Amino acid sequence: MVHHFGSLIAVDEVSLRIEPGETVGLLGPNGAGKTTTISMMAGLLTPDAGSVRVAGRSMLKEPMQAKRHLGLVPQELAIYPEISARDNLRFFGRLQGLRGTDLSRRVTEVLELVGLQDRAKGPAKEFSGGMKRRLNIGIGLLHRPTLLILDEPTVGVDPQSRNAILESVEALTEEGMAVLYTTHYMEEAQRLCDRIAIMDAGRVQAEGTREELVSLTGGADTITLTGAGEVAEAETAVAALPQVQQVVRDGFCLHLTVRGAAAVVTQVVTAATRAGMELEDVQISRPDLESVFLHLTGKALRD
Structure with a gap:
């Protein structure tokens, strides 16, 4: 993938492949091109060159079909604070095409997965920052995406919520979901990621398992x-x-x-x-x- 902002090459020939049941970490300093890369993968930006395929569907030629296989959890919270966690999930579930008993069953499953089953009825505005983050993740999971993109999901959360989020991600990959995970916490990458891509200046500087990357330092x-x-x-x-x-x-x-x-x-x-x-x-x-x-x-x- 390639993307320009005027004369600036924000993303320069970045290539990523994520297999089912695999968590790939995307690490890089601010300005490395991570957000632009994610935006292209999610269909929010069109690459100037290259392509994106999700579950075999082209994001350029078949955007609606590709997006049905994609879950995006952005850094900025995308929830309705005045309504409950359950009602948030039901609303977004209907947008994603879920109906009836399938929607109700899936909402209950997701509330349990993100640890909010005991707080399902209260308005989301009364939640802690970590609970709002977990609800945000739950919304991205409702339609059982093939690929889930998590953009720094633990920023500003308490240690208990942070651990709950990490455990949720581990459970998702055990179920076969592919996950792209960006973070500014190296210990999260070491705990969760099967492979890690390190970006800087718009390019992937290195990619591999933790052991493969560590070998690059030459000891x-x-x-x-x-x-x-x-x-x-x-x-x-x-x-x-x-x-x-x-x-x-x-x-x-x-x-x-x-x-x-x-x-x-x-x-x-x-x-x-x-x-x-x-x-x-x-x-x-x-x-x-x-x-x-x-x-x-x-x-x-x-x-």
Whole structure:
């Protein structure tokens, strides 16, 4: 898929394939092109080049048939706050073609799946942020889509609701649903996703399982320095050390990619403090998805 906004190439030859029962994570810093990619997949934007197929149906040539197989849960809540969770589900279910006993049965199933069966009758405006998110997900599930797109579904929710959402996603894939999941929380991607695509500057920079992606770092370690004072000067100082392969500054943190962290951490700390950084914490970590993300994009995930 390709999409331009004027002279800006927002999405540049992105290709994704999601199999039934598989959760694919789409990770990238802000401005990477994730939202534009999702919008094209959902039929909200038309690709300038390329195509989208859902369950074998072309989004361009057969948009209504393709969308019947698609569930989209956007970042922004799409619910009616003045009516109950059950009435929200019944309303959206009718829009999706459900009727009669099939609609009633499906509403009950979805309320149980998203953990709202005990709050089905109260107005949605009285829900917590996490409960509203769960209702939003339930609406996207009503018509049993082949592919469910979840765009940062846990933003701003409490830990209990967040865990309930993650458990719901795990249950969906066990039932054979394909899921595309975007998130700014690396631990969610590690827990849920069978494969992960990392986007930056409109392109998929790498795609694979967690183990395949971690291998891209070449076994390098990460040293994270947290503190105050002259952080920018410390960044320059540690970057000049021969053992340091990369430095990414994230506010008052410096993330260093190095080989053999245990052997070089003393030199790193010395260089940073001499440059005027007042260190509060030093951490060493082995390669993980966060390391891969920093390695490929030069940014922290939430940037």
